[in-house]
Amino acid sequence: MSDTHILLTGSSRGIGAAIATALKERSVRLIGHGTRSGVPADFTDPAAPQALWRTALDTLDGRIDVLVNNAGIFEATPLDIEHDDWVASWERTMRVNLTASAELCRLAVRHWQAEGRPGRIVNIASRAAYRGDSPAHWHYAASKAGMVAMTKTIARGYAGRGILAFAICPGFTMTGMAEDYVESRGGPKLLADIPLGRVADPAEVAEVARFCALDAPPSMTGAVLDVNGASYVR
Template sequence: MTNILLTGSSRGIGAAIAETLRNGGHHVVGHGTASGIAADFADPAAPDRLWDAALAQLDGRVDVLINNAGVFEAAPLDDADDAWLANWERTMQVNLTASAILCRRAVRHWHERGCGGRIVNVASRAAYRGDSPSHWHYAASKAGMVAMTKTIARGYAAQGILAFAICPGFTMTGMAEDYLASRGGDKLLADIPLGRVAAPDEVAEAARWLALDAPASMTGAVIDVNGASYVR
């Protein structure tokens, strides 16, 4: 049985990943306000507390870390300077810095145990194609996550530590219908050749495969799940 720490597991993509992995018989410790261990990643100390609590629940062994937690909050260009900067820093802290702290703890954990492990970081197609003018910070945080994943993959492959990223496009979570309506709905869907947004279980299957079955030679790979709305 694989021991897995999954952030942002209480809803949407995270909940689908948790269900998929648990159905496969794996031990998943989740993080979120509705389920799992509560930790507010806006607090710089929260990721370390989450890691320690998860390690206690997993009998001292984490095999896979999946970083899925994140925020998507608008920061319009015309916001007051302090509000714009505060939103930028909060998004970076929650989306990127918290993930980095957990990745660091995971790599050190595997070094101490003398074993390998896997990291799966859930980024976004925004890492490559950008996002709306009100979401510079979101796109930047996800691009940072992809760069971090590749750096970990290159740095630690020889120790059996593998790192992957997933870049979903729009995904049908609980808020997707309202969000699609606010962004033009039909026009937005017209930009997706598949003709629909992704389902959470599609992203979850990609995460499951990377966490458990992807060949080691794929380390550093980024998997797109966006209906061909952005291809590289």
């Protein structure tokens, strides 16, 4: 896909930055979003996803071919905190990790329907969608499970019009966020649960995302791809 126009969320660090690097190696025009670089948008603000989409569409001459939803947060919320605080954290995580992605998916599908053109969605979910996560991360696991279900629904609903959707489920990945978590969970003990013996490198996840965004055959639509060192197999 030459001169492919791509919107990538959460592109300023970690997996998102690695995806941006992988995509830029190909003939694409990329708009990145992030808190440190790219087009700024705070997904805790309900107006932000639509504003980001409009900015990206204007910048890319009115055409977006691929949407990669990578932005997300991973914040511990212990069960024993005040009830209102727990609910607020749940809703913040759902809005950033799932609702913002859903809004962008809707805008993308509607864009492709209106233009009568195919398009691709790549959603970066998590192993937690299937395996679950720690007792302090109910919301994170639930948001990623929702992303997987949403991806499958989009794939089934719009494949006939050339609109494809893929989900990627990384396990622990050596980003700053993951490093803190690995250390907090005992480091070597956690790594012992990964048959590969190490966490994934962001470039490994990025290569899968690049493939889905540009090269995966249409019959793969609806696929959920694991990148977790066999720490969870389905």
